[in-house]
Structure formats: C-alpha cells, structure tokens
Amino acid sequence: MRLHNSYTNQIEDFKTIDENKVKMYVCGPTVYDNAHLGHARCYITWDVLYRYLKFKGYDVTYCRNVTDVDDKILKKAEKEGKTPEEVSTYWYQRFSESMKALNNLKPDIEPFATKTLGEMISIVKDLINKGYAYEADGDVYFRVKKFPAYGYLSKQPIDQLESGARIEVGEQKEDPLDFALWKKDEKFGYKSPWGVGRPGWHIECSAMSRKYLGKTIDIHAGGADLIFPHHENEIAQSECANGCKFVNYWLHNGFVTINKEKMSKSLGNFLTIDDLLKNYDANTIRFFILTNHYRMPVEFSDEALQAAANGVKRMLNAKRTQVDETLDIKTFEEYKEFVSAMDEDLNTSKALAVLFDLAGKANKDVPYAFTLLFKLASTLGFTFEKATLSEEELNAKLAEISTELGENYSSMEEIIEKRKIARAEKNWEAADKIRVALDKVGIVLKDSKDGTIWELK
Incomplete structure (x- = not known):
C-alpha cells in the first residue's frame, strides 16, 4: 500500500511502526456551529482510510479529538449568554449526529481538549525546561527559531515566513514567528503554573495524540488548510518536547469549493450537512466525494450531486442475491483491481469503476457479483439498506x-x-x-x- 506523505511530498510505501498495528490521528472539529460539506469531505475521506486499513487486516486505533475550548466557542457563549461548556456540548452532539447520518464510523478514541489539560501543561513545562518555550506575563510562547526544521511541512523557508510575521498588540513575544502554547485568560481560564489561562490550539492535538497513541504515530491526517500553521506547529512542539519523530505519514485532503472558492464558515459560502441531507442521501454525498481523488479540490454543484445520485442508483439497484459469507472474495479479479486502486494512494474513482463493473455483472446473473459488490462497497462506507415507508x-x-x-x-x-x-x-x-x-x-x-x-x- 502506498500513500502520499505531505511531509516529503512523495507517494511512499506504507510501513507501520508496530507490525500490523496502525496509530492514526485526525484533527477533529471545533464545536461551535453546524458541520458543513467541507467537514463531510474531510471526515468521509478518513473514514474510508480507516475502513480500508481494517479491511486489509490492520489493527487500527483511530483517534479524532474534539476542540471544546477555543476563541470561537467563547465568543458564541458570550453572545448567547451561555457557558462555554453548554455551547460545546450542544454542538458536539449536533456534530456526532451529522457524522452518524453520513455513515461515518465512530473513532476508537474521541478525547476532549478540556479533559486533557494536565497533559498539555506537562508538555509546556517540558518545552520551557528544555529552552524551547518562555513565559511572558501569563502567556507562554514557543521559540520557533530553536527548531531548524520549522516550515518543512508547508514548504515555507523561515525567512519567507518572517517577512509576513507581526507581533499583535498585547503580545510579548521575543520574535514575531513565535506562537502561543498557553494564553492568559482570567475569565474563562484554568489554573496553571503561569496563572489562570487556557491552552493554545496547537498544543491540544500534540497532547491528545501523545496521551492516547504515543510519542510517534503512523498517520496524522486532516484538511489541507491545517498544514500551516496548525500541523507545522504540532511537529515543532511535539518533536522538541518528546525528542523523537512525531509522525511518519502526514495525509491531507483537498478543499470543497463553490465557484472556485474554498467553502468555509469565514467566507459564509458553506452548506451544512443537515441541509444537504434534506436533498441527498448519505450514499450520494459519499459518492460525490469519492469520485474525486482525496488530495484534489472538489467543486460543489447541484449537477455534480445529481450525477452522484444517478451513480449510486446504478450501483445499489444491481440485482441482488443472498450475500455469500463463505465466498473467498480474494480469489476474484475484481477484488484484485479494487485493492490495486485503493493501494495506490486511495484511488477511489478507480475503485468505484470496479463497483460499477460488478453491478453490471450482478444484473447479468454472474453468481459471485453481488456478494463482491456488497463487500467492496461496504468497505467504502456505502450502505445497501432499502428506504422504507411508515x-x-x-x-x-x-x-x-x-x-x-x-x-x-x-x-x-x-x-x-x-x-x-x-x-x-x-x-x-x-x-x-x-x-x-x-x-x-x-x-x-x-x-x-x-x-x-x-x-x-
């Protein structure tokens, strides 16, 4: 199996740290609003990777965090007259319902940032003791220039980053490039050795990944928008604190665009998953996302979703037979074609072509075709449940x-x-x-x- 590693910008053979075990971390949601199609693309993509690794026989531990302490959550809480916990609890529940509606498997571990504060404080203390971080009036910053490999993931040299860096009013950084590990916050903060405050966003993932998966992990995945600064900062703080390599394979999915612009809450051009599900079912949304390679941008349009709906209908309306659980699917050519496609950096569009071929064969009464179609389509997360009426x-x-x-x-x-x-x-x-x-x-x-x-x- 080969995967594109964003760190080296190469498609590489996938080799696990421990034989047959995969430790996989995906950056989860900041829970303050409805999940949108951009989130659907990200989490369906990594759901397919999770399913496929298990299909290949790997023992996978999939950890996806929940960011429940963040500026956006605090702003929403103040605006609505609620506590940050009330806001994050409500929107986490909504996010979970959206993921279930999309037929995404629940991760093995789903840690909350607020429940991992002890680990965050421990890493920050380590970084200060090693000279990689410093405290300034209740804030703690990471010394970026102490980590020579900074900028390698995002392919941005330090001098290029320096030219655009600024020190904001109220910040007491030694260098404009330095980023916050801990922020002073006497209103919504938590006790720490540096006074009442809360963690910086980047330290949260480093702490949760280390606590639940260990110091070095196989796969860290997320949207391409997280490469810089989030994942770049994660590498810097984790490798300096732990004294070893943080991640072996960095994987990133492309954006969903509308009129060639990235779909995002900040641009106000996003479609919520709930709204999408009023017009299209989970199979259609998944098909739409998987017809494009996960690293490429995908342009949203009703025409593209309708084409996906037609594709799903063609696949799922194949003539059905009883699924033969005794069938050794690995002996069939179509199985080998499917695995060959998925093994080459998750080429889902090629894998879908195999499913179409099997649907055609099922309609011609080829005995093994529906069983193979059912097993392989299920590996991509499609469901064969029939719609029912009350x-x-x-x-x-x-x-x-x-x-x-x-x-x-x-x-x-x-x-x-x-x-x-x-x-x-x-x-x-x-x-x-x-x-x-x-x-x-x-x-x-x-x-x-x-x-x-x-x-x-």
Whole structure:
C-alpha cells in the first residue's frame, strides 16, 4: 500500500511502526456551529482510510479529538449568554449526529481538549525546561527559531515566513514567528503554573495524540488548510518536547469549493450537512466525494450531486442475491483491481469503476457479483439498506395510486396481483398504467424468478 506523505511530498510505501498495528490521528472539529460539506469531505475521506486499513487486516486505533475550548466557542457563549461548556456540548452532539447520518464510523478514541489539560501543561513545562518555550506575563510562547526544521511541512523557508510575521498588540513575544502554547485568560481560564489561562490550539492535538497513541504515530491526517500553521506547529512542539519523530505519514485532503472558492464558515459560502441531507442521501454525498481523488479540490454543484445520485442508483439497484459469507472474495479479479486502486494512494474513482463493473455483472446473473459488490462497497462506507415507508406514508401513496388508476387499493400486494393478471392476459396498456402510477409516487416493481417485489426508487 502506498500513500502520499505531505511531509516529503512523495507517494511512499506504507510501513507501520508496530507490525500490523496502525496509530492514526485526525484533527477533529471545533464545536461551535453546524458541520458543513467541507467537514463531510474531510471526515468521509478518513473514514474510508480507516475502513480500508481494517479491511486489509490492520489493527487500527483511530483517534479524532474534539476542540471544546477555543476563541470561537467563547465568543458564541458570550453572545448567547451561555457557558462555554453548554455551547460545546450542544454542538458536539449536533456534530456526532451529522457524522452518524453520513455513515461515518465512530473513532476508537474521541478525547476532549478540556479533559486533557494536565497533559498539555506537562508538555509546556517540558518545552520551557528544555529552552524551547518562555513565559511572558501569563502567556507562554514557543521559540520557533530553536527548531531548524520549522516550515518543512508547508514548504515555507523561515525567512519567507518572517517577512509576513507581526507581533499583535498585547503580545510579548521575543520574535514575531513565535506562537502561543498557553494564553492568559482570567475569565474563562484554568489554573496553571503561569496563572489562570487556557491552552493554545496547537498544543491540544500534540497532547491528545501523545496521551492516547504515543510519542510517534503512523498517520496524522486532516484538511489541507491545517498544514500551516496548525500541523507545522504540532511537529515543532511535539518533536522538541518528546525528542523523537512525531509522525511518519502526514495525509491531507483537498478543499470543497463553490465557484472556485474554498467553502468555509469565514467566507459564509458553506452548506451544512443537515441541509444537504434534506436533498441527498448519505450514499450520494459519499459518492460525490469519492469520485474525486482525496488530495484534489472538489467543486460543489447541484449537477455534480445529481450525477452522484444517478451513480449510486446504478450501483445499489444491481440485482441482488443472498450475500455469500463463505465466498473467498480474494480469489476474484475484481477484488484484485479494487485493492490495486485503493493501494495506490486511495484511488477511489478507480475503485468505484470496479463497483460499477460488478453491478453490471450482478444484473447479468454472474453468481459471485453481488456478494463482491456488497463487500467492496461496504468497505467504502456505502450502505445497501432499502428506504422504507411508515404505515401512514404507505397509505398516502396507495391513495394517490388509487386515484390515478380509478380503483381502490389497500395494499401493494393487491396492485402487484392486478398487474400480474394484466400481464397474463397480455393487457399491456393496463400493466403500463400501473407502472406509470407507481412511478409518479416513487415506487418501482422488480420481477425475478422468485416473484415480484416493490421498492422505493
């Protein structure tokens, strides 16, 4: 398996620290508002990596943090007259619901920043003792120039970074490049050796990663917007505090754009996951994201989502057979093609082409095709659950069909029987009227040697 390492800017063979074990950290949400399509892309991408590593037999520990102490949370709390904890608890719950609705697996570990303060303070103390950090009137800063490799991840030389650096009013930095490890905050802060304050954003991930995964980890992933300064700063503080390499493979997903601009809350051009799910299901959103390579930008449009919806329909409407759990899927050529695509830096568009091929074969009654399709599509996080109707919704559709056909029907079975009789009598006009009436309410009939069933389109 080969993955693109942002640190070296090379596609490299993936080798784990411990045989067959993968320690994987993904930067999680700052919980103060609705999750949007940009978040969906990030967390679906790393959900697919998590699923695929497990599919290949790795023992994966996936840690994704929750930032529940941050300037944005504090501003929202003040604006709404709530405590920061009330704000972060509410929005974390909403985020979790959005992730579940997208069929993202829950990480193995989901630590909260406020529950890891002891580890953060410990790392800051280590950095001060080693001369990499200094305290200034209740704030603590990292000495960037003490870490010669600073700027390597983002491919920005120190002198280039220096030219744009400024010291803000109220900051007491030795150097404009230095960044905050701890901030004085007497209103919302926590006790520390430097007075009441709260952690800088960057130290949070270093502390949580070290506590739950160890000093050196296999994979650290996130959006490309986090490369600088967040991930650059994580490397500096972690490697200086721990005295060893922090991450072996840095992975970053590209942006979602609207009219060629990055989708973000700050630009106000974002679509929330909840709003998207009103028009498109989780399979469609996942398909839309996976048709593009994870490192490339993806342009949002309703046309692209509609094309994805059609692709999902083509895949999931494949003729179904019982899933054969005894089938050794590794012996089939399609399995090898799928693995070959995914092993080459998660080439999901090629992997989807294999799924389409299997859907076509399932429709031609190739015996193994649906089992293989089901197993491989599930590895990418697609679900084969059929949409269902409540009794009330079904009765409403039956009423519409009855009106359209001019006869009263109290069940779908009656309609299927009526169509069966019409076809037996070669009354194609009556049979077609039933098809049209069903189509208008989003129902389709599927015939097989075992009989006729109805499904929602």
